[in-house]
Amino acid sequence: MPDRPRPSLSLPTPGARRAVVVGAGSFGTAIAVLLARGGVRTTLQARTQEQADRLVADRENQAYLPGVKLPQNLRIEAVGAGLARADYVLLAVPSKGLEAVISGLPAAGLPRRAAVVSLAKGLVPPQGTPPTVRLAAQFGADRVACVGGPAHAAEMVHEGAGLVAASADEALALALASFFQKAGVVCEASNDPVGVELAGAAKNAAALAAGATERQGLNAAGAAAGHIFAEVWRFAEGLGARPESFIGLAGTGDLVATALAPQSRNRRAGELLADGVPAAEIPERIGQAVEAMEGVPLLAHALEQHGVEAPVTSGLALLTRGELPLDDWVALVRTTVPPPARWRPRRPERPGFWVRMRERFGGGRSEEADAGA
DSSP, X not given: OXXXXXXXXSOOOOTTOEEEEEOOSHHHHHHHHHHHHTTOEEEEEESSHHHHHHHHHHSEETTTEEEEEOOTTOEEEEGGGOOTTOSEEEEOSXXXXXXXXXXXXXXXXXXXXXXXXXXXXXXXXXXXXXXXHHHHHHHOGGGEEEEESSOOHHHHHHTOOEEEEEEXXXXXXXXXXXXXXXXXXXXXXXXXXXXXXXXXXXXXXXXXXXXXXXXXXXXXXXXXXXXXXXXXXXXXHHTXXXXXXXXXXXXXXXXXXXXHOTTOHHHHHHHHHHTTOOGXXXXXXXXXXXXXXXXXXXXXXXXXXXXOOOHHHHHHHHXXXXXXXXXXXXXXXXXXXXXXXXXXXXXXXXXXHHHHHHHHHOOSOOHHHXXXX
């Protein structure tokens, strides 16, 4: 599909800001392309020098994002080049590798004032920590952000997307949103990074569950996704997340995009699980990392550690490890009843206006008169 010119919105130019995207998979490459289009001086760092040389020679990521020409103003290098001149460092690596990358940022020359942005829709091993929580613990919440929302890589660069840039720091969230909007992509600014991240993790798990269950019935697939969203929301609420992050673009919007996409890795992984393909073979079959395959066991662990009742998420984790047969998984989905509603105490009914007047002033007809009327 050839690139189409995208309309730019009338926003301030980002100036001479420099961004480094670490990770040249499909999503990292797409984000780098958009930042370059948005006027940011952007560098895309590939995992190896060989991969970087190939990207430079082809000016296209044929392995992960074919058909998208890399802008001439997009610089490409290997991760060993460091981060010394970056204002924004965007981490586009699978969540299972985030801990090693985060720990290595100071040694890579991360500037003291540079912002660090997670693009992962998964959790950090081994405890299942939301990436911005892990980053904030090391660098401070005001330097940390994440990006979520429905954003399939190829469509994002050709047609647009609905992104969410979230940070506890308003200026950082607005700056990131402005970069993407200058590239013609809608981007909401949010101050709920944990909610946006956990909505993305719930989306991945729900898409995997729906893919594994769809052939057993659409009702079962819908129930599986709904149970998981509700279970993860109870966890997110305990961490201070807000419901709009799950209701909006980062949650239900991203879930619908993933559930409908025939090329969705998480949905396809669920279908392969239903076919009996061992979990260890699924990433090779798909050709890329599948966030949900690594993320669901971490998610189940985090829910358990926080005392959240999550039978469907826990069952999905067992299914991904080959410890629960598919029929038993479907039976679990069909028979699980969510926790009871938290009813508000009912207020006693208030007497009507005329009854209150009679009680107050002692007027009105006598009981005998009323009875004989």
